[in-house]
Each structure stands twice: as structure tokens, then as C-alpha cells.
Amino acid sequence: MKRLLALILILVLVSCGSWVYATQMPEEVVGTGTDDGHEDRIFGNCYATEDWVCMSFPYDCERGFFRFTSIPIPQGATINACTMYVDILSTLYDSPWVDIFCEDTASATTLSGELWCIKTRTKTTAYATWNELNIGAGVKPTPELKTVLQEIVDRSDWNANNDLAFIFISGSDKQFYVDSYEEGHPAKLHVWYTVEEAEADMRIKDDWRFTTHFMRDWRFQNVGEWGITPKFANGEILKRLEDGKVAHVVGRQ
Numbered sequence: 172m173k174r175l176l177a178l179i180l181i182l183v184l185v186s187c188g189s190w191v192y193a194t195q196m197p198e199e200v201v202g203t204g205t206d207d208g209h210e211d212r213i214f215g216n217c218y219a220t221e222d223w224v225c226m227s228f229p230y231d232c233e234r235g236f237f238r239f240t241s242i243p244i245p246q247g248a249t250i251n252a253c254t255m256y257v258d259i260l261s262t263l264y265d266s267p268w269v270d271i272f273c274e275d276t277a278s279a280t281t282l283s284g285e286l287w288c289i290k291t292r293t294k295t296t297a298y299a300t301w302n303e304l305n306i307g308a309g310v311k312p313t314p315e316l317k318t319v320l321q322e323i324v325d326r327s328d329w330n331a332n333n334d335l336a337f338i339f340i341s342g343s344d345k346q347f348y349v350d351s352y353e354e355g356h357p358a359k360l361h362v363w364y365t366v367e368e369a370e371a372d373m374r375i376k377d378d379w380r381f382t383t384h385f386m387r388d389w390r391f392q393n394v395g396e397w398g399i400t401p402k403f404a405n406g407e408i409l410k411r412l413e414d415g416k417v418a419h420v421v422g423r424q
Contacts, residue, residue, distance in 0.1 A: 199239040201357035205281040206238035210289040217288035222354040226341045234289040235339035237358045245331045251363040253316040257349040258356035261308050264348035267301045269339045273319050277328040279336035295322045
């Protein structure tokens, strides 16, 4: 069944006349203590190794920060969906009332011990608003963030495997605290994107990936450990399926 579905998908892509690849990025997780934290809104002190990230204006922790490394999205890709998942500390702090930006840079750096370690970072023009009351403790998704991430991916100096940071800014009296990397429940990032270019990956599931390469000629292609792959009669596609997991495809626009 997997092979049949793969073949149908390949033929649909070819019939469309262009190559568009819907990719689910592998889940990204905040990976170290200095990749999340918050900042004192009055004195500018930077808190990067606390057990929580505080984003609550009246409690002097106006800004929160979350950094994800080695984002595999290529420059110019179209972001179809983007959601962060945060683990809310308790029902005492479960009212997110924040605007969510990305740091407007080609590759975000970790938090330092310097004053105003978040406020001094340039924010994207695009942002998403998350205003909800008493949503409960535990893991919760943010609103859609695709427009915010799109602004970063569209930068001319963005490259696949650069680092990305989100900045949360509170401007209300609502209390919003989430667990941090130090607490063992770091934020996670899920992204779907599409690419239309000469070389791309399509990750359907963790164990199923299509890899495509364009060629200038349509002779037989050696695909390494899977041997020689014969071409289709129409000369448009070369394919190879390996246990329903990998399809090696060669096509042209």
C-alpha cells in the first residue's frame, strides 16, 4: 500500500508540471539552558538558567526567549504551518497574553549574561497574538506562527541549518509562566513547509523520505546501495522503492 501511495504521489507531482514538496520538519526542541529565558523589565537582568520562563508584565518579566538550532528549512521556502508547544507551569500561571515575534536576524545567538539580553534584539515586523485566559497547566500550542517564521526564511541571508529564536512580549497583568530547559520540559517547534526547486526532501513520516534530484540526461542512474535504477518509458522519472520507505526520483520541469 505504501508503494502504491508513493507512486500515485509521484505521478501527481509530475502531472502538475512543477515540483512542490511538502515537508514536515523534524521536531525541534530548545537544547540548552541559555536557549531559553526571560528578562527583568525594570533593571534588564537576564535569566537564562531558571526553572521557568516568565512572561508577565506586572511581575517584571516582560519578555521571554526561545531558541531552536539547526533549522533545516531552505531560504525562500513557503511556511505552511508553524506552532510552538510550551509546558505551562501551573493553573496559577496559565493565561498567555503575549505577542510572539521572531528575532529578525539570519541566525540567532544564545542568551548572554549581559543586561537587556532580549530587549536589544531586533524583532520581526510580523507577530502573532496569543490572548487566552485560564487554559490550564501542561503542554499547550501557540497560535499559528507561519507568518512570523516566513519573514525570517525570506531573508536573503537566511540559510538552512541556521538558528532561530522566538521572542514573547507581555503587556498585560495576566500571569504566564512555562517550564524551561532547566526544568526538563523545554519548548518544542513544529513546522510544515513547501519547496519548489531543483533539489528537495519530502519527509512524509520519520521513517519515510523521498529524495529527488534533477538530471540533464535520462541515462540509467546509479543510486548507490540500491544499484542501477531503470527509467520509465516516458523518460520523465527514475524511481526506486526500498521497503516502502525510500523512493529515489529523478524528473524535470
